[in-house]
Amino acid sequence: MHCDSICISVDDDHIDGTFAVPRTGVPGILFLHGWTGSQQSDLKRAREIATLGCVCLTFDLRGHAATEAMRMQVTPRQNLHDAVAAYDALANHPMVDKSAMAIVGSSYGAYLATILTSFRPVRWLSLRVPALYRDEHWVLAKGQLDRMDLTSYRNSEISPEENRALAACARFQGDVLAVESEFDDLVPHTTIANYVAAFRQAHSLTYRVIAGADHALSEKAARDAYSALLVGWIREMVLGAR
Template sequence: MHHEKICIAVDGEHIDGTFAVPRTGVPGVLFLHGWTGSQQGDLKRAKAIAELGCVCLTFDLRGHAATEAMRMSVTPRQNLHDAVAAYDALAGHPLVDRKSMAVIGSSYGAYLATILSSFRPVRWLSLRVPALYRDEHWALAKGQLDRLDLTTYRNSQVGPDDNRALAACSRFEGDVLAIESEHDDLVPHTTVANYVAAFRNARSLTYRVIEGADHALSEKEFREAYSTLLLGWFREMVLGARGSS
């Protein structure tokens, strides 16, 4: 925060005033949707967070929406490149403070979000039902991975030494929100627990479970519960950061 002195004209006289002006811009918030999803699912939440005084960016990963024809050939590595490019576009916005970047990911998008934090500065990281993939799948077509093998892997204990996403979590020093669905048939509790345990150096870690929810938040009440959790946490983070600046 810095101060600017001004002179205010009133009734032919002048009075002194002082503007208190933030030294930096506003937070930038990047949304990463899940596999088979699209930015459409994030638009409502992005609008709500933008109303807190943030610049939000939603986008479609390759293999989705207009590029759905690529779905069976696109790789996690390529989708990370998408995420990095989107991050750079957001960070380049003239209103955005590059030191106040947030990434909000769901499922596959949450997996990519953690890895993105290894390549670009991220202050706040929100992960809803974060999926996990073997490192050897990194350059393979995501749409052709063995579902049974993924289920086995996600039900096993995995640490930062064995997985690039969890390694990124162990190095992350910002604030984290981790959200689990109680009845998730794709991302079991073990996977979420692996993520939570990996955040050894996080400034803060908030972990919540949406009672009764499935992976896709198929019911309106589940989607509303997630929105409430996300918005409440983000409001706390943003207002807290502004209060300390």
């Protein structure tokens, strides 16, 4: 909402008035799904958030859904290109306010989301169980990475100076939601702690743990808890700023 002053002629005099004018655009929210996932996992939440007055975009990263055949060859760099292209498509939607962009990422998608903030303006960033990868993995086939090496890396204390995703977090100045699953067997607490500690300049940081949840939110109760948390945060942060 913004205000425009107006001078209104009346008889041989004038009076002052003020137009309270809604912004021409609405918030745009981009969803980034996790590895081996698809946009189907985000559609229900996207539809719910759209009812709040947002334009939401879900999409399938290369190596998933219709392009699953290339999964063992696609690299994180290629998937970042997917994310940038999707962001641009959302930002160019005629209803979207380009200054009110949010990203909602899960796992691998959350990792990509943090890096995307280095290339495009993002005001709100939601990260559910954000995964972490070595910088040297950037141009390697994601589906062929050593799982034991990843587990070891994610259980290590890592600073923003040592990782491109954490470095992006350290530069981010918007609002952040970080969500951990209590019984996550893929993204340990140490990884979440590395992310949370990296947000040195964030305007606000909300950190929550979903009790009893695994990485994939296999149980309906966990999925419902996450949905309620995300929608509540979007309502407070994104819509509250309008």
